Amino acid sequence: MKSVKMSRRTVVAGAAAAGALAGASGASAQGAANVLRVVMHSDLRIIDPIWTTAYIVRNHGYMIYDTLFALDSKGQVQPQMVDRYTVSDDKLTYTFTLRDGLMWHDNQPVTTADIIPSIRRWAARDPLGQTVMGFIASMDAKDPKTFEIKLKEATGLLIFALGKPSSNVPFMMPKRVAETDPQTQITEFVGSGPFMFVRDEWRPGDRAVYAKFQGYRPRSEPASGLAGGKVAKVDRVEWRVITDQQQAINALQAGEIDLIEAPSHDLLPLLKADRNVKLHNWNVLGNQYTLRFNHTTAPFNNPKIRQAALYALNQEDFLKATIGDPEYYKVCKAMFVCGSPLETLAGMEDKLESNFAKARQLLQEAGYAREPVVLLHSTDLQVLTNLAPVAKQLFERAGFVVDMQSMDWQTVVARRVKRDPPTQGGWSAMLTSWVAADILNPVMAGFFNASGDRAAFGWPNDPEIEALRARFARAGSEAEQKQIAEAVQRRVAEAPTHIHLGQWYQPGAHRSNISGWLEAPAPVFWNIEKGRGA
């Protein structure tokens, strides 16, 4: 009898404790009413979006900085900090006027004295910026709100470059910050965007915190992509670091966080089954898988052998093996991305169909001496892990000898910049993924740079592609740009710099009380509202 009483008491005490704990949980949720708690794809460690191209730092940039121009949801560049601009008849002089009410987070007005060094610092780091700077004769502030850019020769790239949506984004910074050496990281984080960085609460590995900037004056147009009115509808955004994907999903389902930028594809069915959670494809252009050749060493220093690879591969196999659900991938032979203004099939019609007979024929014609293809296999990033095994299998079916070497992604990153022969720690091919917004034309897309030593890892050297890229930079109209983009793609189909392996989409996930998440090339948190419940 005594033992029964004891156990009852224990049960009552346990229930009371559980109630108290549950109560604490509820209280905590109430306190978080207008705080958006987000799990991003990575931890924020570096906070200078000009110094690095890392996407998490770009996303941080969109929180606290603003841009002169921005891409809207239709892919059109729209004025953002700029109120209006004019172009002279000879298309050599651009005059820009900043809009009223622009303020830095230290409550100082934004002036053209801040803008010009910001453009310079960005252009010193960004390849597209460097291209555009090659056209610029001078940049002058006419008054605190008006500045003028004079060109040496006309280019259709200037406005697009100033509205470049992805890394490196030309974010505007105060003069004293923008004058930091481009090779050195900035140490002050004052922007003019809709949120302020709360540096005191930034704990790498734990969280980064942003508070609504009360002095931000949004544009009057509705938000659209990265353009339009950037209205912050929550008081605080907290980027919480949860490295374990399953745990991030558990936390979302338990209501401890509100939004996950990039949940793992294999866990999406769990989220789809939860009525309190919604999936949202915020980046409608998506991403593109890519195989990069090392052009400096055999076998891929031979364009015919690279073309054989282009015939050997097909996109569907890669997309099925990595993404799986057809809802989140698209076979797309357009190198400048399906759904973009420069989408074209030119030169690719018969490629990427796994035509092994044609691939073998090309290998024979090229005199392929069975040099092993050293294929770098990244094993720790779920969206990349299955790519290399698929490439290995398809290459081998076409007659290549493949030496697939497995390693973590950071080792791939270090290895791919080595120019040694494959037998001495070098490589022949590796696979990666691009955010579509980074590869919308042949000048901005890094893998089309075929300037040899000055090109990105892989170092292609193709004067014909370089000439076409230079023509693209000078093209004055969209029709001309499209024509040149087609020519670039045709040339790449003959002598591939890299192979595009299909488009894929990364939906985000959020609690059902969250609304207003914009479709844009980068995840942005203005316009998002947090309702009650869920």
Place this chain on the structure above:
Amino acid sequence: MISYILRRLAATVPVLFTVAVMVFLMLRLTPGDPAAIIAGDNATTQQILDIRTKLGLEEPILQQFFIWLGSILRGDLGESFFFRKTVFELISERIEPTLSLAFLTIVLAVVIAIPLGVLAAYRQGTWIDRVVMGFSVIGFSVPVFVIGYLLIYIFAIKLGWFPVQGYQRISGGVFPWFRSLVLPAFTLSVIYIALIARMTRTSVLEVLSEDYIRTARAKGQTEVKVLFQHALKNAAVPIVTVVGIGVALLIGGVVVTESVYSIPGLGRLTVDAVLARDFPVIQAIILAFSFVYVLINLIVDLSYTIFDPRIRY
């Protein structure tokens, strides 16, 4: 005694120097380039080279080593490649969650394991003994992350009693702090409960057949007093050794547990630093852990004198 402590502390210097050399060399021989990671995916070769130069990674390895060693001797642990914070700052920020987790884990392990071990020894051969030893085998065999996910599923997702993840600083209140640590501490303590319970059972079994236990019983001492005052105290030396080893092993367990529960402690900092090849942070943490390991061994050795006055240094 004091000269013994001083000698033991002096002996840590060559140990730490050896660790420093090994860690430094191993990191430099490990594939991976922090500059390439920092620069991001779209960086050009030149951008990466600029960052390598800035970080001093283009200097000869020997020169890099002596620069780092010089800084360590001056008490400067260096600056993280990534965070633009000193390593000291990073460790200071992360030490509270790790100490909290380690403390609760050890307390939980000792409070649960020692009575269980004593009970199992006292009831040797009965179902109680078998249950305790069965639990011990399970505790040893099931990986920490499996236990973690099971506990999360039951107590956080299904019952909602505890948070799924995260850590509440003690400055935000003792109750939220404790609540955020219950599941991680229990997860981590399972293996130590198994280890300590097993060792306690064995040690207590040995002393239970000693003459002084029979004498104590003959004098009319209660069984509780016999077990916990006479038997346990005499069995304490091996138990304390195991607890000491457990504290040292905890460092490895903390890494996994902090990752599963998203606790921003030193374990997570270590994993993040290794993945990012943040050399100054990895070097400093391993040195710190080594120092702690040596220190714990010293404390354990000294504690023997408390439990067994016959031991003298």
